[in-house]
Amino acid sequence: MTTAIEQSMNNEILLDEPLAPKRTRRQEFWSLLRKNRLAIWGLVTFIIFFFVALTGLFLTAGTNPIMDPSMVRLQEKLRPPMARPNMDTLKSVEIPALGIYLFGTDDLGRDVFARMLQGAWVSLTVGFVAVGISVLIGIFMGGIAGYFGERQFRIDHLIVAGLLIIGIGLVIANIYVWGNITFLAGLLWLFDLIVRRKRSNTRRGPTGAGLLQKNALSVDTLIMRFVDIMLCFPSFILILTVIAILPASIYNIMIVIGLTSWMGATRFVRAEFLSLREQDFVTAARALGVGNFRIIFRHMMPNAIAPVLVSATIGIATAILTEAGLSFLGFGVPPPHATWGNILSDGKGFIFDAPWLTFVPGFAILIVVLSFNLFGEGLRDALNPKLREGR
Amino acid sequence: MKPEVVGINSSNNTLLRVEGLKKYFPVHRGFLQRLAGRIKAVDGVDLEIELGSTLGLVGESGCGKSTVGRSILKLIEPDEGKIIYGGQDISGLSRHEMKPLRTEMQIIFQDPFGSLNPRMTIGTSIEEGLRARGVRDRAKRTKRVEELLEMVGMATGAADRYPHEFSGGQRQRIGIARALSVEPSLIVCDEPISALDVSIQAQIINLLNDLQAQLGLSYLFISHDLNVVGYLSDGVAVMYLGQIMEYAPAQELYENPLHPYTQALLSAAPRPEPNDRGQWATLSGDVPSPFNPPPGCKFQGRCPLVEDRCREAEIGFYEPGQGHKVRCWKF
Numbered sequence: 001m002t003t004a005i006e007q008s009m010n011n012e013i014l015l016d017e018p019l020a021p022k023r024t025r026r027q028e029f030w031s032l033l034r035k036n037r038l039a040i041w042g043l044v045t046f047i048i049f050f051f052v053a054l055t056g057l058f059l060t061a062g063t064n065p066i067m068d069p070s071m072v073r074l075q076e077k078l079r080p081p082m083a084r085p086n087m088d089t090l091k092s093v094e095i096p097a098l099g100i101y102l103f104g105t106d107d108l109g110r111d112v113f114a115r116m117l118q119g120a121w122v123s124l125t126v127g128f129v130a131v132g133i134s135v136l137i138g139i140f141m142g143g144i145a146g147y148f149g150e151r152q153f154r155i156d157h158l159i160v161a162g163l164l165i166i167g168i169g170l171v172i173a174n175i176y177v178w179g180n181i182t183f184l185a186g187l188l189w190l191f192d193l194i195v196r197r198k199r200s201n202t203r204r205g206p207t208g209a210g211l212l213q214k215n216a217l218s219v220d221t222l223i224m225r226f227v228d229i230m231l232c233f234p235s236f237i238l239i240l241t242v243i244a245i246l247p248a249s250i251y252n253i254m255i256v257i258g259l260t261s262w263m264g265a266t267r268f269v270r271a272e273f274l275s276l277r278e279q280d281f282v283t284a285a286r287a288l289g290v291g292n293f294r295i296i297f298r299h300m301m302p303n304a305i306a307p308v309l310v311s312a313t314i315g316i317a318t319a320i321l322t323e324a325g326l327s328f329l330g331f332g333v334p335p336p337h338a339t340w341g342n343i344l345s346d347g348k349g350f351i352f353d354a355p356w357l358t359f360v361p362g363f364a365i366l367i368v369v370l371s372f373n374l375f376g377e378g379l380r381d382a383l384n385p386k387l388r389e390g391r
Numbered sequence: 392m393k394p395e396v397v398g399i400n401s402s403n404n405t406l407l408r409v410e411g412l413k414k415y416f417p418v419h420r421g422f423l424q425r426l427a428g429r430i431k432a433v434d435g436v437d438l439e440i441e442l443g444s445t446l447g448l449v450g451e452s453g454c455g456k457s458t459v460g461r462s463i464l465k466l467i468e469p470d471e472g473k474i475i476y477g478g479q480d481i482s483g484l485s486r487h488e489m490k491p492l493r494t495e496m497q498i499i500f501q502d503p504f505g506s507l508n509p510r511m512t513i514g515t516s517i518e519e520g521l522r523a524r525g526v527r528d529r530a531k532r533t534k535r536v537e538e539l540l541e542m543v544g545m546a547t548g549a550a551d552r553y554p555h556e557f558s559g560g561q562r563q564r565i566g567i568a569r570a571l572s573v574e575p576s577l578i579v580c581d582e583p584i585s586a587l588d589v590s591i592q593a594q595i596i597n598l599l600n601d602l603q604a605q606l607g608l609s610y611l612f613i614s615h616d617l618n619v620v621g622y623l624s625d626g627v628a629v630m631y632l633g634q635i636m637e638y639a640p641a642q643e644l645y646e647n648p649l650h651p652y653t654q655a656l657l658s659a660a661p662r663p664e665p666n667d668r669g670q671w672a673t674l675s676g677d678v679p680s681p682f683n684p685p686p687g688c689k690f691q692g693r694c695p696l697v698e699d700r701c702r703e704a705e706i707g708f709y710e711p712g713q714g715h716k717v718r719c720w721k722f
Contacts, residue, residue, distance in 0.1 A: 280506035281516075284566070287464050288520040288573060289493030302510040385510060385553035 032382045039378020045371035049364075053124050056117030067097045069118040070336045073109035078354045080104050081112075104356045106346060112360055115338035119361070122333060123320050123340040124368065126254050130319040133258025135312050138265020139305075141223055143296050145266065146273020146304075149220030156212040160189045224270070227263045235260045236325065243331045250333055253326060257319050264315075265308050272304035306380050313376040317369040340364055405475075406609050407463065407577055409438040412472035414458050418682065430681050432458045434633035434689075435472070438611075440577065445603065445610040447624030447641065449617055449656070451678065455633040456613045460579040463611065464496050465489055476577075494524055497570035501582040503562035507554035513540075513565050514550030520572035539568040542605075543598060560591035564598065571602070579611045584619060596623060617660040621645050626714075629653045632681055632689040638708075639715040649717045651694050688719070696721065 033039055059066045075089045081104040085095055096111045103112035167183025170176075230238075238260050246252045276282060277300070285295050324341020326332035333339050340361040347357025413436075415429035433455040440446045448456050462469040465481065474482045481492060500506035508516055514536050521532045537547040543564040554562060563583060570578055580599070584592040596619060602608055614620050620627055621641050628638045629652065637650040648654045655674045676693045685691055688701040700720060711722040 280500040280502055281508040283461075283466055284498065284500065284506055284569065285508075285519060286466060287493065287496075287498050288569070289490050289523040290519055291523070299508055299511070303508070386555050 029382050033378055036378040036381065038374045039382075042371040042374030042376075042378065045367060046375060049120065049368055049371070050124065052117070053120035057121045060114060060118040067111065067114040067117065069110060069114040069338050071110060071114075073105070076101075076105055076109040077107050078105060078350065079109075080354070081356050081360075103360045104354065106343070106354070106357055107350060112343065112357065115343055116340070116360060116364065118337065119339040119341075119343060120364070122250055122337070123323065123365070126250065126257070126323045126339075127316040127320045127368070129254040130257035130261070130322075131312050131315045133255060134262040134315060135265050135308060137258070137262035139269050139301065139308065141227075141262065142266040142269025142304075143273060143301065145220050145223040146270040147277060147292070147296050147300070149218060149223075149270075149274070151219045152215035153217055153219070153222065154213050155216045156189070156193065158216050159212070160186050160193065162186075163189065220270075223266070227266055230260070230263050236322070239322070239326065240329070240331060243326065248331060248334060253323055253332060257322050261315060261319070264311055268307045268311060269301075269304050272307070273300055276300045276303055302383075306384075309376050309380050313369070313373040316372055317365065320365050320368075404441045405439055406442045406477065407438070407440040407611075408473075408475040409436060409459075409463065410473040410475070412436040412438075412459065412462060412474065413470050414455075414462055414467060415470055428682055431633050431684055432681060433462065433469075434681075434684070436630070436633070436635055438628065438635075440609050440611060441625075442576070443603070443607045443609055444625040445612055445623050447620035447627040448611060448613045448630060449615060449620050449627060450630035451615060451656075453678065453681070454630045455681075456615075456630055457581050459630075460498065460581050460611060460613050463579060464498055466498070494520075494573040495575055496577045496579065497573065497575040498579045498581060499563070499566050499570050499583045501586055503559045503566065503586060504554075506566050507562055507569075509554055512551055512553055513557075516554075517550070517565070517569045517572050520569060524573055535572070536568075539571055540565075542571065542602070543568045558591075559587050560594060563587060563591075563595055567595075567598065567602070571606070574606075575608070577609045577611065579613070581613050582615070585614065585616065592619070599623065617645075617657060629656065632678060632684055634689055634718065636690065636719075637715075637717045639712070643712065643715055647712075647715075649711060649715070649722055650690075650719050651696055652690050 060069050071094060073085075073090065073094050076085060079085075079101050081102065083101045083104060085099070085101060087095070096114070098113070101111055101113070103116060106112055106115070163182050163186030167179050167181075167186055170179030170182060173179070239256050242256045242259075243252065246256070282295060282299060285299050290299070320341060323332055323339060324344050327339055327342035327345065332342065335342075344358055344361040344365075347354065347361070351358050412433055413431075414433040415431050417429055418427050419425065420427035436455075436459055438446065438448075438459070448459065450456050458467060461467040463474055465474075465484070469482055472482060473480050476492065476495065481489065484492070507513070514533070517536045517539055518532050521535055526532050526535070533550070536550050540547050540549055545561065545564055545568070549557070549561075549565070554565070557565065566583075583599070584595050587595060599610065600623065603610065610623070612620060612623055621644075624641045626638065627641050627644045629636045629644075629650065631652050637644065637648070637653045639647075644653065645657065648657050652674075674693050679685055679689075679692055685702070686705075687703050688694070688697075688706050691697050691701045694701065698720070706718050706720060708716040708718055709720075709722045710716050
């Protein structure tokens with residue numbers, strides 16, 4: 001067998017292995033991202049759009065804006081892009097700020113360029129906030145379902161949850177006495193469960209409680225069936241229902257679109273987690289005593305996020321278009337305010353007479369989505385350590 | 392000889408003692424996912440590891456070796472039996488109560504590619520143990536990571552690199568460094584060398600030996616490579632279908648194997664002399680399914696010496712020699 005001298009020689013050899021000077025991680029990230037031309041173009045385009053939207057917000061806001069997107073000039077309707085306004089028929093306030101209809105006018109003679117500027121901010125924020133909400137919920141639910149999926153709810157857990165919900169429901173329905181009694185009963189039982197769980201590791205309750213302690217359904221079943229239920233509803237109808245209850249404002253729409261589109265991300269994350277959970281590095285983290293939360297978000301999530309990022313870039317387009325559909329039905333952003341979506345849907349009645357009404361917002365959406373998509377892909381690659389060259 | 396049903400070893404210097412460990416995995420079948428039966432992965436295992444010693448655990452694939460190893464660390468919740476670590480029964484402890492003991496026992500894995508997080512630098516991976524232990528000071532952690540890397544024979548510059556930049560043997564060293572980060576007393580080596588080249592195997596074995604001498608570690612060395620186990624271990628336990636068939640000090644087991652299964656295993660192990668055909672018969676047949684193991688002796692279906700009584704009752708241990716235990720009537 002190997003002697004101690006040979007052993008130490010082995011170690012020497014390993015220690016002598018050359019290691020190139022190391023750049024910091026940020027430097028490496030940038031150098032990798034810079035190599036990806038398309039991703040950089042995506043990022044630049046996106047930044048430009050962002051600033052255009054921001055300036056548009058200032059140019060079109062207020063009582064007497066520099067460019068008025070809601071100025072109606074019926075005599076100038078459906079003028080093509082780059083048309084000069086007819087100075088004879090316009091009052092001085094009605095003359096567009098640029099002296100030219102850059103993107104033409106719509107069926108009411110409103111300046112499409114001004115409307116695009118006004119809509120840019122709404123559309124961009126709707127896209128990003130809605131997708132942000134849906135991705136956050138999706139990651140959270142998928143992470144829970146994938147990691148804690150095998151944990152079981154017992155029948156008594158379900159009864160407690162039922163009592164609490166029924167209690168709150170009764171209180172909301174103004175049946176205070178019964179509502180409070182039910183709610184308190186649920187609360188007491190919950191307290192009892194927590195105390196008993198802390199006191200002993202044995203799962204034995206008082207005699208006769210065996211039936212209540214039976215496992216009823218797993219966390220995974222609960223979450224994934226809920227996902228299935230949400231997917232069963234046509235999401236547009238679901239959004240309409242919620243919007244009908246809530247007042248129509250941009251923020252409500254963002255939240256509602258986010259709340260009805262998280263299911264895809266949940267399924268992606270869950271699927272990745274199911275395979276990651278069995279990998280040795282997760283077992284090693286558990287053996288080291290790393291907390292559940294840290295395992296989920298630090299160890300597993302970075303390995304599970306790639307498909308979610310890709311679907312999120314597509315989700316942004318969907319969110320912008322969903323907002324457009326809502327605006328079209330009158331449930332979206334209230335009418336005088338322009339969004340890319342409602343310019344698009346207003347214009348589709350004139351698609352043969354005035355194609356610019358659909359093409360201008362359509363191209364804008366396309367470019368935003370495409371640039372974000374390219375950037376997202378570049379980002380994904382730059383964050384993947386396997387593609388980094390460090391030697 | 393009087394049958395003597397006892398645990399495997401007893402001395403005062405015990406670090407870990409496992410008594411009657413059982414793990415049955417439920418199998419659900421059909422539309423309603425009804426319980427169809429249980430896979431008896433581990434069916435009553437008794438082990439004992441002394442401080443600073445190595446216990447080899449050998450057996451063929453699927454016999455429950457790894458399940459034993461992971462149950463000891465409570466990475467798998469055992470169904471029955473006691474796991475006594477340093478005098479404390481840890482088999483019933485909750486995750487929270489286990490936390491202080493996480494620094495006592497660690498595990499090294501078989502697959503050097505799956506055992507490191509591909510999105511984490513080596514340094515961060517090793518640091519996780521220190522973090523979990525509550526070492527807040529960043530400089531201290533970095534310094535300790537460098538120490539650990541040096542201890543396993545890696546360059547300290549490796550800390551900033553990602554797992555894919557290393558070879559299998561290097562990754563295995565990193566895995567060892569990670570296990571050592573919490574200064575454990577016991578390391579479960581779950582086939583740590585079976586995925587490596589022979590030359591690298593030797594390096595890792597020597598590293599494990601050196602670390603044991605330096606740090607006074609105890610190992611539970613799980614493997615199917617009899618030669619390696621023989622070289623590394625003080626005692627060897629042979630496992631078959633969830634039960635331990637024979638236990639003996641390493642040298643004794645190799646020179647004087649008693650159980651027919653051990654004999655068959657040893658005759659199947661490669662020997663340096665090509666003309667030595669071995670003195671024991673090879674086995675025929677397959678391992679019976681742990682889903683539905685035969686009553687009586689688990690080995691009855693393949694045993695060349697099988698008798699009627701083997702098919703009737705469970706067999707306890709017989710101790711024909713000092714510290715040599717066999718689960719067979721013959722002795």
